[in-house]
Amino acid sequence: xxxxxxxxxxxxxxxxxxxxxxxxxxxxxxxxxxxxxxxxxxxxxxxxxxxxxxxxxxxxxxxxxxxxxxxxxxxxxxxxxxxxxxxxxxxxxxxxxxxxxxxxxxxxxxxxxxxx
Amino acid sequence: xxxxxxxxxxxxxxxxxxxxxxxxxxxxxxxxxxxxxxxxxxxxxxxxxxxxxxxxxxxxxxxxxxxxxxxxxxxxxxxxxxxxxxxxxxxxxxxxxxxxxxxxxxxxxxxx
Numbered sequence: 001x002x003x004x005x006x007x008x009x010x011x012x013x014x015x016x017x018x019x020x021x022x023x024x025x026x027x028x029x030x031x032x033x034x035x036x037x038x039x040x041x042x043x044x045x046x047x048x049x050x051x052x053x054x055x056x057x058x059x060x061x062x063x064x065x066x067x068x069x070x071x072x073x074x075x076x077x078x079x080x081x082x083x084x085x086x087x088x089x090x091x092x093x094x095x096x097x098x099x100x101x102x103x104x105x106x107x108x109x110x111x112x113x114x115x116x
Numbered sequence: 117x118x119x120x121x122x123x124x125x126x127x128x129x130x131x132x133x134x135x136x137x138x139x140x141x142x143x144x145x146x147x148x149x150x151x152x153x154x155x156x157x158x159x160x161x162x163x164x165x166x167x168x169x170x171x172x173x174x175x176x177x178x179x180x181x182x183x184x185x186x187x188x189x190x191x192x193x194x195x196x197x198x199x200x201x202x203x204x205x206x207x208x209x210x211x212x213x214x215x216x217x218x219x220x221x222x223x224x225x226x227x228x
Binding site: 004035040041042043044045091093100104105107108109110 | 152158159165209219
């Protein structure tokens, strides 16, 4: 596709439910990032992939958060046993080259997760 | 403490007026700084990128400045339009591991 695509656009989950958020990066983009954005705040880094390798997961807030990119393209962010504090917009971004040198990030529109 | 601080937190201006948004950072060593525009319900979109040696860069009605000595950047918007209403996020990249630090953004509202 022309841009980064994320699905679902909105997700409402009951506390304790597991959720899976999908990101389709721009075709051929090597680097993929996940961010968490609370209302009125800037994005907070969660994890970074270079192709299929997860090179940095230091931003994942707990072991309930898990991300994968098994074939180096589509990525899934999974949150187990969701809590109310997980409510946020989850943004995915990709870049053409490896590394995190602030090459222009192409962001998806995000998945807005609401945990009730 | 966030290494990238933006001000003001929010701003309301009338259509046609100019405004300036500020970004102060403590990220070191500095690699580059990028301004993003984030429309409501959308992902951020890059406006400009500036490296250490650049002190001004323009993109249409947007002009970014950088003072690497004082570690300050500004984004000036000229002749604002209703479509400029958005959050503007400053992102600074560190030169060691190229880690990117995001500011909390300035929420700009342009009113007719």
